[in-house]
Amino acid sequence: MDEGRPIFQQIAERVENDILSGALVEEGQVPSTNEFAMFYRINPATAGKGVNLLVEQGILYKRRGIGMFVAAGARERITARRREQFVLEYVAPMLAEAASLGIAPGQLTQLIDTQLIESQLTEKETR
Amino acid sequence: MNTQTPVIQVDGLSRTYRDVAALKDVSFTLEPNIICGLLGRNGAGKTTLMRMLTGQDFPSAGSARVFGQDPVENSAVLQQMCFISESTRYPEGFQARHVLTGAPWFYANWDAAFADELVGKFRLPLKREVRKLSRGQQSALGVIVGLAGRAPVTIFDEPYLGLDAVARHTFYDTLLADYAEQPRTILLSTHLIDEVSNLLEHVLVLDEGRLLLDQSADSLRGSASAVAGRAGDVDSFAEGRQVLHRDTLGGLATVTISGRLTSADRVAAAAANLEIAPVSFQQLIVDLTTQSTPQPSLASVVYE
Numbered sequence: 566m567d568e569g570r571p572i573f574q575q576i577a578e579r580v581e582n583d584i585l586s587g588a589l590v591e592e593g594q595v596p597s598t599n600e601f602a603m604f605y606r607i608n609p610a611t612a613g614k615g616v617n618l619l620v621e622q623g624i625l626y627k628r629r630g631i632g633m634f635v636a637a638g639a640r641e642r643i644t645a646r647r648r649e650q651f652v653l654e655y656v657a658p659m660l661a662e663a664a665s666l667g668i669a670p671g672q673l674t675q676l677i678d679t680q681l682i683e684s685q686l687t688e689k690e691t692r
Numbered sequence: 693m694n695t696q697t698p699v700i701q702v703d704g705l706s707r708t709y710r711d712v713a714a715l716k717d718v719s720f721t722l723e724p725n726i727i728c729g730l731l732g733r734n735g736a737g738k739t740t741l742m743r744m745l746t747g748q749d750f751p752s753a754g755s756a757r758v759f760g761q762d763p764v765e766n767s768a769v770l771q772q773m774c775f776i777s778e779s780t781r782y783p784e785g786f787q788a789r790h791v792l793t794g795a796p797w798f799y800a801n802w803d804a805a806f807a808d809e810l811v812g813k814f815r816l817p818l819k820r821e822v823r824k825l826s827r828g829q830q831s832a833l834g835v836i837v838g839l840a841g842r843a844p845v846t847i848f849d850e851p852y853l854g855l856d857a858v859a860r861h862t863f864y865d866t867l868l869a870d871y872a873e874q875p876r877t878i879l880l881s882t883h884l885i886d887e888v889s890n891l892l893e894h895v896l897v898l899d900e901g902r903l904l905l906d907q908s909a910d911s912l913r914g915s916a917s918a919v920a921g922r923a924g925d926v927d928s929f930a931e932g933r934q935v936l937h938r939d940t941l942g943g944l945a946t947v948t949i950s951g952r953l954t955s956a957d958r959v960a961a962a963a964a965n966l967e968i969a970p971v972s973f974q975q976l977i978v979d980l981t982t983q984s985t986p987q988p989s990l991a992s993v994v995y996e
Contacts, residue, residue: 566890569917569970571910599872606864607890608727609872611910661962 572607576615579605581624581643584635591640595625595633697760699724699845699877700745704754707740714740716901717754724844725875727867727891729882729909732898733981738881739777741898742847745879746775758845771800774843776834778850782822788833789818792840799841806870807840813862827854835863839870847879860884864891889913889973899981909973916976917953920946921966929966936979948979 566572583589598616602609616633619625624639663673698721707715715737722728730738743749744756747763747770756763763769782791792811796802811818814832822830831852838846852860868891871878882888895912897905905912916936919926923945930947937948948971953961961968971979 567970569914571913572890573910599869602872603865603869605890606868608893608909609868609875610726610893611890614910 566605566607572611573614573618576601576605576607576612577618580615580619581647584624584639585643585647589635591635591637593635594631595635597632697724698722699759700879701757701760702741702745702755703757705741705744705751705756706753707737707744707749708752713901715744715898718898718901718903719754720896720903720906722877722879722894724877726893727871727878727880728894728896729880729885729888729892730896730898731882731885731977732904735900736898736981737901738898739849742775742777742849742879742881745845746770746773746847748775771798772843773845773847774799774838774841775847776838776849776851778831778834778853780834784821784823786822787819788816788822788825788829791822791833791837792818795837795841799837799843801842801844803840803842806842807836810836810839810866813866814859828856828859829854831855832859839863839866842870842874842876845877845879847881849881850883851880852882852884860887864888867891885974885977886972897977897980904980912976913973914970915952916948916950916971916979918946918948918969918971919961919966920944920969921964925964925966929961929964936976937982948975 566575580589580595584591589595595616596604598613599609601607601612601616605612616625620627620633622642623636624642625633626636627633660673663670668676700720700722702721703719705715705718706713718737718741730741732738740749741756744751745758745763747765750764758769759772761769763773788811792804792807795807796804810816814829814836816829816832816836817825820829822833825833831854835848835851835855838848838851852863855863864887867878880888880892889909892909895905895907895909896903919929921929921944923940923943926945926947930949934950935947936950939946953968958968
């Protein structure tokens with residue numbers, strides 16, 4: 566767990582990550598609040614808060630007496646929101662760091678292109 | 693949850709031993725079925741508070757109520773409580789198994805099968821005299837009684853002196869699992885703040901007899917940041933904010949700032965070449981309780 570942020574938010578993010586990676590599938594059941602609490606060694610109320618956050622956002626839904634499930638369309642909703650955050654969390658800091666290192670905007674796009682090609686090449690090799 | 697009647701209600705509680713004020717005007721309420729941490733330095737008044745809650749000591753002023761009643765010599769209340777203290781003494785010749793056999797007399801919800809399971813988990817020798825058990829084994833015995841007692845209000849005072857890391861994690865895991873199945877109010881006093889911080893839902897911090905903090909663990913987490921950079925830049929950023937702690941190294945400074953930073957704050961900090969890092973739960977408590985002037989440890993005056 567990361568020290569700076571409320572744990573319930575981090576739990577919600579981890580569930581989202583699992584949905585994005587396909588570890589949790591839409592309409593599939595997710596672990597219970599107590600199972601989350603045990604697994605991450607956190608207070609069950611905190612785990613419950615994280616799960617409820619996702620229920621409010623329509624990522625998870627509750628089936629009475631059965632448990633918690635991933636909502637249809639959850640993956641798309643998470644992706645859309647994370648794309649908005651991507652600019653704020655990754656692109657903006659990268660631009661700031663590039664500016665402080667004196668990397669010109671032209672050089673920056675070139676660096677990204679080169680990196681993309683390289684990662685595509687290594688992907689082919691590993692296949 | 694806020695609509696439930698508090699299980700513990702403390703109002704203006706003070707305790708003075710001769711000229712030493714162990715608790716000064718402490719007031720708080722605890723809702724039922726939460727795990728609450730009671731944190732603070734040695735001599736902060738933690739044990740005094742727990743003794744008041746369990747009817748083993750009397751207030752000099754104010755009141756401590758459990759289930760709405762005064763716990764002193766109140767068997768209806770005390771049967772619902774379990775206080776595991778590091779200084780519990782047993783009579784000579786008393787073996788660990790005697791403690792477990794006698795436990796159902798004191799704890800209405802005692803679960804003997806669960807106690808047996810825990811004896812195995814903690815590898816506690818049952819036929820040895822309690823006085824001859826190692827410090828860690830004595831702590832394990834206390835932890836077993838506290839968990840298997842399943843008292844609606846369970847209070848642990850430094851329950852794991854001498855317990856190794858494996859045994860401590862066994863304690864945390866068992867506590868969480870059992871609490872999840874059978875929710876109850878747990879008050880946990882400890883110095884190992886980093887180890888337990890994720891288990892806590894609520895935090896009480898005592899400092900020199902006063903209640904310094906009474907808030908949810910989640911709201912405390914991330915409520916302070918460490919800002920580092922050139923001393924001048926750091927100080928102008930810190931101006932007008934509550935600074936909990938300040939360190940300098942040559943021309944560099946690090947300050948711990950109370951309060952959540954807004955994204956505008958972060959942008960301003962980045963523009964001034966300042967680095968922002970989260971402050972750990974434990975570090976925050978340490979910073980909060982080192983501000984005031986140190987006094988001789990009260991614990992050594994009052995106990996033993």
